[in-house]
Amino acid sequence: MLSIKNLHASIDGKKILNGINLEVKPGEVHAIMGPNGSGKSTLAAVLAGREIFKVTEGEILFNGKNIFDLNPEERAKEGLFLSFQYPIEIPGVSMVNFMRTAVNEHRKYHNLKPLSAQDFLKLMRDKKKLVEIDSRLTNRSVNEGFSGGEKKKNEIFQMAMLEPKLSILDETDSGLDIDALRVVANGVNKLKTKDNSTIVITHYQRLLDYIVPDVVHILYNGKIVKTGGKDLALVLEDKGYDWIKNGNY
Amino acid sequence: MSNETNKITNKLVALYEDNIGDLFENSSDLINRERKIAIDYFKKTGIPTTKNESYKYTDLAPVFANGYTKFFERQKFNVELNEAFQCQVPNLNTHTVLFSNGWFYEKNLEYNSLPEGVILKSFQKASKEHPELVEKYYSKLAKSNDDSIVALNTAFCQDGFFLYVPKNTIIDKPIQVINLLRSEKDLMVTQRNLVVLDENSSAKLIICDHALSPCRFLTNTVTEVCVGENAIFDYYNIENQHNLTTQLSSVFINQKKNSNVLTNTLSLHGKLIRNNVSILLEDEGCESNLFGLFLADKDQHIDNYTFIDHAKPNCKSNELYKGILDDEATGGFNGKIVVRQDAQKTQALQSNKNILLTDNAEMNTKPQLEIYADDVKCSHGATIGQIDEEALFYLRTRGINEKEARMMLMFAFAHEILKKIRVDSLDVQLIDLVESRLRGEFSKCDFCNYNVIK
Numbered sequence: 279m280l281s282i283k284n285l286h287a288s289i290d291g292k293k294i295l296n297g298i299n300l301e302v303k304p305g306e307v308h309a310i311m312g313p314n315g316s317g318k319s320t321l322a323a324v325l326a327g328r329e330i331f332k333v334t335e336g337e338i339l340f341n342g343k344n345i346f347d348l349n350p351e352e353r354a355k356e357g358l359f360l361s362f363q364y365p366i367e368i369p370g371v372s373m374v375n376f377m378r379t380a381v382n383e384h385r386k387y388h389n390l391k392p393l394s395a396q397d398f399l400k401l402m403r404d405k406k407k408l409v410e411i412d413s414r415l416t417n418r419s420v421n422e423g424f425s426g427g428e429k430k431k432n433e434i435f436q437m438a439m440l441e442p443k444l445s446i447l448d449e450t451d452s453g454l455d456i457d458a459l460r461v462v463a464n465g466v467n468k469l470k471t472k473d474n475s476t477i478v479i480t481h482y483q484r485l486l487d488y489i490v491p492d493v494v495h496i497l498y499n500g501k502i503v504k505t506g507g508k509d510l511a512l513v514l515e516d517k518g519y520d521w522i523k524n525g526n527y
Numbered sequence: 528m529s530n531e532t533n534k535i536t537n538k539l540v541a542l543y544e545d546n547i548g549d550l551f552e553n554s555s556d557l558i559n560r561e562r563k564i565a566i567d568y569f570k571k572t573g574i575p576t577t578k579n580e581s582y583k584y585t586d587l588a589p590v591f592a593n594g595y596t597k598f599f600e601r602q603k604f605n606v607e608l609n610e611a612f613q614c615q616v617p618n619l620n621t622h623t624v625l626f627s628n629g630w631f632y633e634k635n636l637e638y639n640s641l642p643e644g645v646i647l648k649s650f651q652k653a654s655k656e657h658p659e660l661v662e663k664y665y666s667k668l669a670k671s672n673d674d675s676i677v678a679l680n681t682a683f684c685q686d687g688f689f690l691y692v693p694k695n696t697i698i699d700k701p702i703q704v705i706n707l708l709r710s711e712k713d714l715m716v717t718q719r720n721l722v723v724l725d726e727n728s729s730a731k732l733i734i735c736d737h738a739l740s741p742c743r744f745l746t747n748t749v750t751e752v753c754v755g756e757n758a759i760f761d762y763y764n765i766e767n768q769h770n771l772t773t774q775l776s777s778v779f780i781n782q783k784k785n786s787n788v789l790t791n792t793l794s795l796h797g798k799l800i801r802n803n804v805s806i807l808l809e810d811e812g813c814e815s816n817l818f819g820l821f822l823a824d825k826d827q828h829i830d831n832y833t834f835i836d837h838a839k840p841n842c843k844s845n846e847l848y849k850g851i852l853d854d855e856a857t858g859g860f861n862g863k864i865v866v867r868q869d870a871q872k873t874q875a876l877q878s879n880k881n882i883l884l885t886d887n888a889e890m891n892t893k894p895q896l897e898i899y900a901d902d903v904k905c906s907h908g909a910t911i912g913q914i915d916e917e918a919l920f921y922l923r924t925r926g927i928n929e930k931e932a933r934m935m936l937m938f939a940f941a942h943e944i945l946k947k948i949r950v951d952s953l954d955v956q957l958i959d960l961v962e963s964r965l966r967g968e969f970s971k972c973d974f975c976n977y978n979v980i981k
Contacts, residue, residue, distance in 0.1 A: 326924050354926035366921040370939025380925040
C-alpha cells in the first residue's frame with residue numbers, strides 16, 4: 279500500500295524529516311506517535327502533497343506509484359486521504375457543493391459517470407448516519423463556524439464519502455472531548471475493511487484505546503526511532519516522552 | 528488643466544454649442560436652466576484628472592480623447608423593440624423599461640399593472656407634464672456645479688426615466704431598466720434619471736445592459752433618488768458590457784426618517800467603470816446598505832467611489848465591496864463616511880476586500896472615516912490578498928483539481944455579495960453570470976447573448 283524509503287524533507291531550509299522508513303500493508307492500522315516538533319504533521323503534509331515542504335531525498339510509493347509524480351488531487355483520487363489536524367473553514371463553499379464536486383472528480387478519475395443528484399443525496403444521507411454527523415452541518419459552508427469536534431467529525435464524514443485506500447488521521451483526537459472522540463473513533467472503525475489502511479498520528483495514547491493499531495512507531499527528530507506492537511503506546515504513556523528524548527529506549 | 532484635458536474639454540464644450548438648438552428645444556425650462564449652470568461649471572473645471580483626489584485612481588483622459596458621436600434626438604426604429612427584445616431570465620417577473628442609447632423607448636408598454644398613482648415615464652416628458660414634482664427634486668442632490676462628470680451629464684441632459692411612487696404604495700414587482708446600446712460608430716450616451724418615493728412606499732430598481740455592438744460606448748448616467756419617510760428602496764446596477772465600453776454611473780440617494788435603502792453595484796464587465804454612490808442620511812432611524820462586486824481582467828479598470836453622509840442620529844450604514852482582479856486589471860475603492868456632530872448613536876461599518884489573481888493586477892483602496900460625533904460605532908477595513916493557499920490545498924486533498932478549487936474559492940468570495948440580492952430569480956441569474964465570468968466564458972444572459980438587435 280505505502281512504502282516510504284529514506285524520506286528527508288525540509289521547510290525554509292530547516293530539516294524536519296531525517297530519513298523515514300515505513301511500510302504499510304493493506305488492512306493495517308499504524309500509529310505514529312511522538313513529542314511536539316518531531317515531524318508527525320510534516321510527514322502527513324508531505325504525503326498529501328503540501329508544496330511548502332521540500333523533499334530532499336528518498337522515495338514514497340503509493341500502490342506502486344511514485345507519489346512525487348502526483349499532485350495533491352491525483353493522490354486523493356488514487357485513494358489517499360488526509361484528515362487535517364486543523365480543518366480549514368471555507369465560507370461560501372457549501373458542504374454539498376464541495377462533496378459533490380469531490381465525489382464526482384473521483385468518479386471521473388476512475389471512469390465512472392457522475393452521480394445523479396438523487397443518488398448523491400442518498401449517499402450523503404447514508405454516510406452521515408454512518409459517522410453520526412449532525413444533518414445541519416452539511417447544510418452549511420465547509421467547516422464555517424463548526425466547533426472543534428464538529429470539524430473532526432466532518433473530516434471523518436468526508437473520509438466516508440470518498441472511501442480512501444489509505445487514511446492519514448493527523449491528531450484527530452486533539453480538541454475532542456471523550457464523547458466526540460468516541461464518535462470519531464467509531465466512524466473510523468466502521469469504515470475499516472481488510473483492504474484499506476490507516477495511519478493514526480497522535481501525541482497521546484488515548485485515541486489508541488478506541489482505534490487499535492497493529493503497529494506503533496515512535497517518531498523523534500524526524501526519524502522513526504522505535505517500532506512495536508500496540509503495547510508500545512502503553513509503555514510510552516507510562517514512561518513519557520522523556521524516555522525517548524533521553525535515549526533510554 | 529493640462530493640454531490634453533483642455534483639448535477634451537474644449538471639444539465637449541464645442542459639441543454642446545454646436546447642438547445647443549436641439550438640446551434646448553425639446554427640454555423643459557427647468558432642465559435648460561440647470562444646463563446653463565452646468566456647462567459654465569464644466570468649462571471651468573473640465574473632465575476630472577488624476578490630480579483630483581476623488582479621481583486619483585481613474586484617468587478619464589484616454590477614454591474621453593476618443594471621438595464620439597452623440598444623438599441629440601430620439602432615434603426611430605424599424606423594429607418594435609418590445610417585440611425584438613425581451614428579457615428572458617427565468618422567473619424574473621418585472622416591469623420592463625427599455626432604453627435605446629440613453630433615450631426612453633417611446634413605445635414602452637403602458638405600465639397599466641403598476642399601482643394607481645405611480646408615474647413611470649420618460650424624464651423629458653415628465654419634466655413637462657409634472658413640472659412641480661420634477662422641479663422639487665431635480666439637481667438638488669446631484670448639483671450642477673459640484674462634480675464635473677455630473678455637470679457634463681446635466682449639460683447634455685435630455686432623457687432618462689422618471690419614477691414617482693406615491694404615499695403608502697408598494698410596487699411588488701421590480702422595475703427593470705434595460706439599456707440597449709446600438710450603434711455603428713463610437714457613441715456617447717447621456718442618461719438622467721429621477722426617482723421619488725413618497726412616505727411608506729417601496730420600490731426595487733434593476734438596471735441591466737445590453738450592449739453588443741462592437742464599438743466604443745461612453746455612458747454617463749446620473750440618477751437622483753429621494754427616499755421618503757419609512758420608504759424602502761432597492762437599487763441593483765448590473766454593469767455587464769464589453770471590452771470597449773466606459774461607464775460612468777453616479778447615484779445620489781437622499782434618505783428621510785426610518786427609510787431603508789440597499790444598493791448593489793455589480794460590475795461584471797467593461798473597459799472602464801467608474802461608480803459613484805452617494806448617500807445622505809438626512810433624518811433619524813435610517814438604514815443604508817451598500818454592496819458592490821467587481822470583476823475585471825485584461826486591462827480593464829473599475830473604480831468605486833462611495834460617500835455616506837451621516838447627518839442625523841440613530842442611523843445605520845453597512846458597506847461591503849469586494850473585487851477580483853485578474854491579468855493586468857486595475858481597481859480603485861474610495862469609501863468616505865462622514866459622521867456629523869449631530870449624528871450620535873451612528874453605526875457605520877465599511878469593508879473592502881480584494882483578491883488579486885496575478886502579480887500585475889493592481890488595487891488601490893482608501894477607506895476614509897471622518898467622525899465629528901462622540902457616541903458612535905464605526906469600523907472600516909480593507910484587505911488585498913490572494914486566494915487562500917490553505918483552503919486551496921484543503922480542497923485539492925479531496926480530489927478537486929486546482930483550477931476548479933480556485934474557481935470554488937473565487938466564487939465563494941463573490942457569493943457574499945450576491946446573497947445580498949433581495950429579488951428572487953435575479954440572485955440565481957447573477958450567480959450563473961458571475962460563475963461564467965470567473966470561468967472566463969461569455970457571461971451574458973442567453974437572450975442577450977443570441978439576440979443582437981441591429
